[in-house]
Amino acid sequence: MRNRFDRQLLELNNQLIQMGSLIEQAIEMGISALIKQDVEKAKQAMKFDEEIDHQEREIESLCMKLLLQQQPVARDLRLISAALKMITDMERIGDHASDISEMTILMSGSKYEGEQISIDLIKDMAKETTDMVIKSVDAFVNKDMELARWVIERDDVVDDLFSDYRKQLIEKINENVKNGEQATDMLMVAKYFERIGDHATNIAEWVIYSITGEHEK
Numbered sequence: 001m002r003n004r005f006d007r008q009l010l011e012l013n014n015q016l017i018q019m020g021s022l023i024e025q026a027i028e029m030g031i032s033a034l035i036k037q038d039v040e041k042a043k044q045a046m047k048f049d050e051e052i053d054h055q056e057r058e059i060e061s062l063c064m065k066l067l068l069q070q071q072p073v074a075r076d077l078r079l080i081s082a083a084l085k086m087i088t089d090m091e092r093i094g095d096h097a098s099d100i101s102e103m104t105i106l107m108s109g110s111k112y113e114g115e116q117i118s119i120d121l122i123k124d125m126a127k128e129t130t131d132m133v134i135k136s137v138d139a140f141v142n143k144d145m146e147l148a149r150w151v152i153e154r155d156d157v158v159d160d161l162f163s164d165y166r167k168q169l170i171e172k173i174n175e176n177v178k179n180g181e182q183a184t185d186m187l188m189v190a191k192y193f194e195r196i197g198d199h200a201t202n203i204a205e206w207v208i209y210s211i212t213g214e215h216e217k
């Protein structure tokens with residue numbers, strides 16, 4: 001019975017890795033579409049959201065089987081309940097990745113007045129948040145508390161990047177009010193990345209809970 005349970009836990013880990021990979025691809029394709037203002041690539045990136053939603057349902061179903069059929073002990077119960085919480089955050093990350101691509105499509109059809117606004121800090125946010133997402137899933141699979149704590153600490157970096165970019169956008173608006181429309185749209189994109197960082201942090205916190213049974217502050 002335990003061998004079967006362990007096999008199902010391994011399957012759970014593999015499905016979480018697959019879901020993390022889908023999210024990584026959605027973010028990477030989304031930021032590439034944004035940089036190149038590639039509408040077709042943005043539309044392709046948005047299709048990942050359906051796959052991510054499907055993967056969430058698959059993992060949820062597996063977790064329910066583990067709970068109902070295997071009668072897990074306390075530590076296993078924490079692990080399964082943490083996985084259920086994690087996939088909710090992962091699904092939200094997928095939504096935000098899709099939102100970013102949707103903004104790319106919207107912005108491609110806009111004729112902004114004023115100067116072109118740099119997206120260098122958004123590129124940095126994309127890199128940081130993608131790394132956080134992948135490492136938070138790795139931390140769960142490998143039961144690595146130090147890696148989970150690294151992800152939590154990294155959220156401050158993303159928050160600082162968002163704050164810096166917001167200040168940069170405000171300066172652009174102050175320089176020329178015609179920069180306002182583009183600055184507002186870019187702020188929304190940056191906010192989506194900031195939220196992705198928050199969800200990756202939530203995942204890392206659930207990893208620690210699955211190991212210790214306690215919520216760290």
